[in-house]
Amino acid sequence: MSPMGIRLSPLGIGVFCLLGLGVLYHVYSGFLTWRFSFLLGSRTGDTVDLRELLAVSVxxxxLGGVEVKAVRESNKLNENSKGKTREGADEKLTRGDLLSNKKMANLITSSFPGVQVNTEEHLSEEDKEAVYWNRGIPNEIKEIVKNPKFVSSESITIWIDPLDATHEYTENLVNYVTTMVCVAVNGKPIIGVIHKPFTGYTAWAMVDGGSNAKTRASYNDKTxxxxxxxxxxxxxxxxTRRSFGNQTKILSAGGSGYKVLSLLDVTGNDQETADVYIHDTYIKKWDICAGNAILSALGGHMTNLKGEDIIYTGSDGNEGGLLASIGMDHDALVEKLSSKITSK
Structure with a gap:
């Protein structure tokens, strides 16, 4: 008998060791689970921090913009058509669209695998790759959006436009080109990012959070x-001329992202300025969601031509046309247009 009066048999020693190993396994596996969750983004149950989603969207x-710019500068666009628009024009597709889409979609889906992502270009199984985000939130975002905000991952739909204004991109009219990401919560656009690859300018905003974009000092609501x-x-x-008069100044531009930025104070970034953005035909939601979020965060509006909110769930297209403004009486604009425009 041992000095303590207890003698462990070989079987007892084996059981004791196994129990010890089991405890170590659960502790270590718990650590790995925590670390994996840490790498994928802050979560409480099935929630996601919108501030982190903003950072990864930027x-x-x-990253998509880097691909877009590199392809354009290489002059190896591999341009082709993926079909016709409703107006009968070729819908262009380039290597820039595909490489940007691959980079953007993989980064977001790898970093936040629990959210739904809708992107303009198809991402095949061969295109998928693990591109993880290091969870770093830029100081600019932390200074403006000071606190985390958690929402259910099931309520989120992310819309990606890897290359807005592809038609202009093929013509080397690169000032119109943007890459965009939008985060909608229960169909409402909450986070918007519009990046101009050829100037390096990025506008971002979170509704009820803040924005790095600014409105202009004044807008012309008379003419x-x-x-x-x-x-x-x-x-x-x-x-437009029938609604606002024959002398109304009308700018024609490529890309919905560019047109939204024209309503803001982004002088010095190869950008025209306008007071109102109007579109009377069908338009895809990944073209407009980011701009909608930015305008909403700054107190502006983007609606269909009847003044109704655009819902960013379900189908990928908006049938009701588009009216966007900031610093204006939006309801008055809707009334002015409503009797004179027919949505297609």
Whole structure:
């Protein structure tokens, strides 16, 4: 008998060792689970921090922009058509679209695998790769959006436009080109990022959080400058003149992201300025969601032509046209247009 009066048999020693190993396994596996969750983003149960989603959205837009710029500068666009628009124009597709889409979509889906992601270009199984975000939140975001805000991952839909204004991109009109990410919560656009790859300018905003973008000091509500699409204008120019007068100044531009930025104070970034953005035909939600979020965060509005909010769930298209403004009486604009424009 041992000095303590207890003798362990070989079987007892084996059981004791196994129990010890089991405890160590659970402790270590728990640590690995925590570390994996840490790498994928802060969560409480199935929630996601919107501030982290904003940071990764900015990173994705900028990484996509690197691809877009590199392809354009290489002049190896591999341009082709992926079909026709409703107006009968070729819908362009380039290597820049595909490489940007691959980088942006993989970064977001790898970093936040529990959220739904809708992206303009198809991401095949061969295109998928693990591109993890280091969870770093830029100081600019932390200074403006000071506190985390958690929402259910099931309530989130992310819309990615890897290359807005592809038609202009093929013509080397790169000032119109943007990459965009939008985070919608229960169909409402909450986070928007618009990045201009060829100037390096990035506008971002979170509704009820803040923005690095600014509004202009004043807007012309008497004789507003209207910005419309240069390639999908429909009948909007005629309707605009009938609504606001024959002397109304109308700018034609490429890319919805560019047009939204024209309503803001982004002088010095190869950017025209306008007071109102109008579109009277069908438009995809990844084209407009980011701009909608930014305008909403700054007190502006983006609606269909009837003044109704655009819901960013379900189908990827918006049938009701588009009216965007900031610093203006949006309801008055809707009333002015409503009797004179027909949505297609």
């Amino acid at each position: 990173k994705a837009a900028e 507003p400058t209207i910005i419309v699409s240069r390639s999908h204008s429909g009948a909007v120019k005629d309707v």
